[in-house]
Amino acid sequence: MTSFTAHLPRPGLADHRPGRRLERRKAAILLLLYSEPFDRILGLTIDVDRRQVGSAEAASRCVVRLQIVTDAxxxxxxxxxxxxxxxxxxxxxxxxxxxxxxxxxxxxxxxxxxxxxxxxxxxxxxxxxxxxxxxxxxxxxxxxxxxxxxxxxxxxxxxxxxxxxxxxxxxxxxxxxxxxxxxxxxxxxxxxxxxxxxxxxxxxxxxxx
CATH class of the missing domain: 1.10.10.10 (Winged helix-like DNA-binding domain superfamily/Winged helix DNA-binding domain)
Structure with missing residues (x-):
């Protein structure tokens, strides 16, 4: 299993809205997916590091981890x-x-x-x-x-x-x-x-x- 981590830059004040947070996470996922051939991606796990995000969504970056299951x-x-x-x-x-x-x-x-x-x-x-x-x-x-x-x-x-x-x-x-x-x-x-x-x-x- 291969693990990837995406580090996103500090969001602006307007980016703390729920919709913006979701879009930022989607962007991180797409960034990582495009770095790996799609035919090798059989499973996907997304983990947002709450130690960095916090309850107030005031972290300096959002960390999204993808675990790509190896293929046959x-x-x-x-x-x-x-x-x-x-x-x-x-x-x-x-x-x-x-x-x-x-x-x-x-x-x-x-x-x-x-x-x-x-x-x-x-x-x-x-x-x-x-x-x-x-x-x-x-x-x-x-x-x-x-x-x-x-x-x-x-x-x-x-x-x-x-x-x-x-x-x-x-x-x-x-x-x-x-x-x-x-x-x-x-x-x-x-x-x-x-x-x-x-x-x-x-x-x-x-x-x-």
């Missing part, structure tokens, strides 16, 4: 910005401590928690293409953290299994991951806010399917 486009921009910022901070912490990069930790987490894991399962859970998931598995396998096994139920696909080295690397990385995410999210939002945020994000994710 702004929410999208903020979500992307937050995701990028969090990814970079968490990934930097993992790399600085010699742990798995975040791009390997996330797919390895899927491997560790999905029975008979396939490339398709990783793609579905991480919301990436099958091609991107396959290349990711290639990198994890090259690092010695997983192996592909033949899938007896479908010769066209493989089953992905974690190696002992992969299990150890994932466990070490999860400790750092949890600590960094707690500092970035858990220490900023209350438990109630986290529950509310998860609910909202789940609704947006479902709508994006």
């Amino acid at each position: 486009r702004d929410v999208f921009d903020r979500l992307v910005s937050v995701e990028i910022a969090f990814w970079e901070r968490v990934d930097a912490r993992l790399r600085a401590e010699g742990r798995l990069a975040l791009g390997q930790l996330l797919p390895m987490r899927v491997m560790a928690t999905t029975p008979r894991c396939r490339v398709f399962d990783i793609a579905a859970q991480l919301q990436i293409t099958v091609g991107a998931a396959s290349k990711t598995v290639d990198r994890v396998e090259a690092a010695g953290h997983c192996v592909r096994r033949p899938n007896p139920a479908d010769r066209r696909s493989s089953l992905i299994e974690m190696t002992e080295a992969g299990v150890t690397a994932l466990a070490d990385a999860e400790v750092v991951f949890e600590d960094e995410v707690q500092a970035r999210v858990g220490a900023v939002l209350s438990p109630a806010e986290l529950v509310q945020l998860v609910g909202l994000l789940d609704r947006l994710r479902e709508a994006a399917r």
Whole structure:
């Protein structure tokens, strides 16, 4: 939500009439509205600062505040910005401590928690293409953290299994991951806010399917 404040000059004696006061407030509102694209204005709140106006309307200026509710486009921009910022901070912490990069930790987490894991399962859970998931598995396998096994139920696909080295690397990385995410999210939002945020994000994710 964006807040604007308009400061109007001291009114003359004739301006203290009720009609004049209303016109002055309308003028302040229009001034602020013209500074913001109309398609971004979804809600409007007007607040006259009574500490400055007073009961006798003898203040030196009238303060009108407008609060413009952000639109869906702004929410999208903020979500992307937050995701990028969090990814970079968490990934930097993992790399600085010699742990798995975040791009390997996330797919390895899927491997560790999905029975008979396939490339398709990783793609579905991480919301990436099958091609991107396959290349990711290639990198994890090259690092010695997983192996592909033949899938007896479908010769066209493989089953992905974690190696002992992969299990150890994932466990070490999860400790750092949890600590960094707690500092970035858990220490900023209350438990109630986290529950509310998860609910909202789940609704947006479902709508994006």
